[in-house]
Amino acid sequence: MYVYILGGFLGSGKTTLLMKLASMYTKRGEKTALLVNESGEIGVDGATLKAEGYDAIELPNGCICCSLSGTLQSALRNIEKDIDPDVIIVEPTGLALPHKVKELVRVSMIDADETFIIGVADVQRFDDLIRKKEEFFTMQMSHADFVLINKSDLAKEGQIEEITSWIKKKFPGKPVISISAKTEENLDKVYEMMR
Ligand SMILES: Nc1nc2c(ncn2[C@@H]2O[C@H](COP(=O)(O)OP(=O)(O)O)[C@@H](O)[C@H]2O)c(=O)[nH]1
Ligand SMILES: [Mg+2]
Numbered sequence: 001m002y003v004y005i006l007g008g009f010l011g012s013g014k015t016t017l018l019m020k021l022a023s024m025y026t027k028r029g030e031k032t033a034l035l036v037n038e039s040g041e042i043g044v045d046g047a048t049l050k051a052e053g054y055d056a057i058e059l060p061n062g063c064i065c066c067s068l069s070g071t072l073q074s075a076l077r078n079i080e081k082d083i084d085p086d087v088i089i090v091e092p093t094g095l096a097l098p099h100k101v102k103e104l105v106r107v108s109m110i111d112a113d114e115t116f117i118i119g120v121a122d123v124q125r126f127d128d129l130i131r132k133k134e135e136f137f138t139m140q141m142s143h144a145d146f147v148l149i150n151k152s153d154l155a156k157e158g159q160i161e162e163i164t165s166w167i168k169k170k171f172p173g174k175p176v177i178s179i180s181a182k183t184e185e186n187l188d189k190v191y192e193m194m195r
Pocket of ligand 1: 008009010011012013014015016017094150151152153154179180181182183
């Protein structure tokens with residue numbers, strides 16, 4: 001069983017990407033469970049995901065890397081026991097630190113073969129986020145196995161190159177891919193990176 005954690009600020013496109021990843025895994029014939037924690041955010045709720053045919057669990061308000069850490073751990077154990085999926089995709093809130101979620105997966109005693117963090121950055125709000133919350137953005141991305149620069153369909157000329165070099169300079173060696181979760185540009189490259 002593999003666990004993927006989507007790390008990225010509010011509105012960066014985590015839920016949109018989660019839906020695409022879930023559909024990709026389903027097409028591959030892999031059983032996929034989704035765990036969403038959209039405290040106070042607009043997005044897809046557990047009921048919608050279930051209506052689409054996914055095994056989905058929606059966590060109550062609060063952040064799974066802090067106040068809801070116990071809830072996250074028991075949700076993971078229940079998923080393992082009741083659903084026994086090949087893949088679990090976790091979407092914490094935009095304010096969560098993904099490495100804390102990863103640590104909770106590790107200590108929850110579920111039998112995860114490996115846990116990966118996918119960092120999601122937003123083309124449109126990148127400059128603004130760096131100006132206001134550079135340290136937080138850096139913390140969110142620092143433990144990511146790879147970083148996706150999302151919303152490439154909205155990028156101005158040269159913007160993707162600029163953001164890519166900013167991230168590469170900050171995290172040498174980290175793979176960076178620009179994608180559009182909406183138009184599905186480069187999602188094939190993301191699928192190749194995933195098990
Ligand atoms: N143009 C564009 N919009 C996107 C893309 N990905 C997400 N969005 C939009 O950005 C908004 C926030 O997306 P969402 O997936 O809810 O972000 P989350 O808060 O990180 O879960 C929604 O209106 C999405 O439709 C993209 O690749 N391109
Ligand atoms: Mg969301």
